Amino acid sequence: MDTTQIQQAAEILHRAQRVAVLTGAGISAESGVPTFRGKDGLWKQFRAEDLATPEAFARDPKLVWEWYNWRRGIVGRAEPNPGHTVLAKWEKVFPEFGLITQNVDGLHARAGSLNLLELHGNIWKTRCTREETVAENFESPLKIIPPTCPNCGALLRPHIVWFGESLDPGVLQPAFSLSAQCDVMLVIGTSAFVQPAASLPLQAADAGAKLIEINPGPTPLTPFVDVFLPGKAGEILPEIDRGLIQIGRP
Numbered sequence: 001m002d003t004t005q006i007q008q009a010a011e012i013l014h015r016a017q018r019v020a021v022l023t024g025a026g027i028s029a030e031s032g033v034p035t036f037r038g039k040d041g042l043w044k045q046f047r048a049e050d051l052a053t054p055e056a057f058a059r060d061p062k063l064v065w066e067w068y069n070w071r072r073g074i075v076g077r078a079e080p081n082p083g084h085t086v087l088a089k090w091e092k093v094f095p096e097f098g099l100i101t102q103n104v105d106g107l108h109a110r111a112g113s114l115n116l117l118e119l120h121g122n123i124w125k126t127r128c129t130r131e132e133t134v135a136e137n138f139e140s141p142l143k144i145i146p147p148t149c150p151n152c153g154a155l156l157r158p159h160i161v162w163f164g165e166s167l168d169p170g171v172l173q174p175a176f177s178l179s180a181q182c183d184v185m186l187v188i189g190t191s192a193f194v195q196p197a198a199s200l201p202l203q204a205a206d207a208g209a210k211l212i213e214i215n216p217g218p219t220p221l222t223p224f225v226d227v228f229l230p231g232k233a234g235e236i237l238p239e240i241d242r243g244l245i246q247i248g249r250p
């Protein structure tokens with residue numbers, strides 16, 4: 001890794017008051033959580049239309065829950081990595097810091113991030129298909145599949161945004177505000193392929209923010225970023241953090 005690029009990123013961050021971060025599956029890759037579109041990505045092994053759409057759930061809720069159960073097992077065994085840890089630390093370092101994630105694994109929260117917007121939901125939450133009530137559920141594996149609502153008896157579904165569904169405006173609106181108001185946005189470990197998440201960095205750049213991207217390879221967003229740091233989030237984020245400490249940010 002080119003140290004001048006790390007330094008450049010550290011200097012941009014050092015000057016920033018408002019920092020926004022958008023993460024994707026890549027930040028959890030070093031924790032052992034599979035990504036979606038990489039070589040061994042989930043969408044290479046499974047068909048999204050069989051498992052991650054409202055139609056798939058209506059057709060076969062047991063099959064869908066079995067898949068989420070399997071993923072709960074993987075995520076439950078995973079630990080946050082140094083990438084998650086640095087982002088949790090930065091929340092306390094910058095005057096304003098907001099983290100937007102497309103991940104449903106809950107690893108950012110486990111690393112200690114509090115100011116967190118989970119755009120695509122959370123694998124450790126269920127939602128009643130009748131009452132829409134969202135509840136935390138950490139069973140792994142779930143004892144009864146498919147689970148039902150303790151209140152009304154209707155089917156519970158994973159609290160995850162599936163293909164063809166809209167994002168919760170209560171999460172999306174603050175994500176857009178954060179993007180419009182930040183001085184810098186870090187884009188980490190996302191293929192920048194899924195909308196509307198992929199448009200957040202472009203909105204930030206339009207509003208004058210600097211963009212820093214961390215990813216082992218280029219993405220459709222790379223031509224628009226100020227600094228592209230090729231490599232792994234769990235290695236590069238600690239390097240930027242060391243750069244910030246050298247400049248004088250704790």
Ligand code: OAD
Nearest residue numbers: 024025026029035036037102120189190191194215232233
């Ligand atoms: P993808 O699987 O599409 O992209 C993961 C990105 O992470 C790729 O660009 C990789 O190059 C990069 N990557 C891999 N290892 C990395 C590492 N160690 N450090 C940094 N980057 C690394 O995942 P997302 O962009 O998150 O939706 O996918 C977006 C959405 O599509 C997901 O939220 C999911 C999926 O369908 C839902 O679950 C609703």
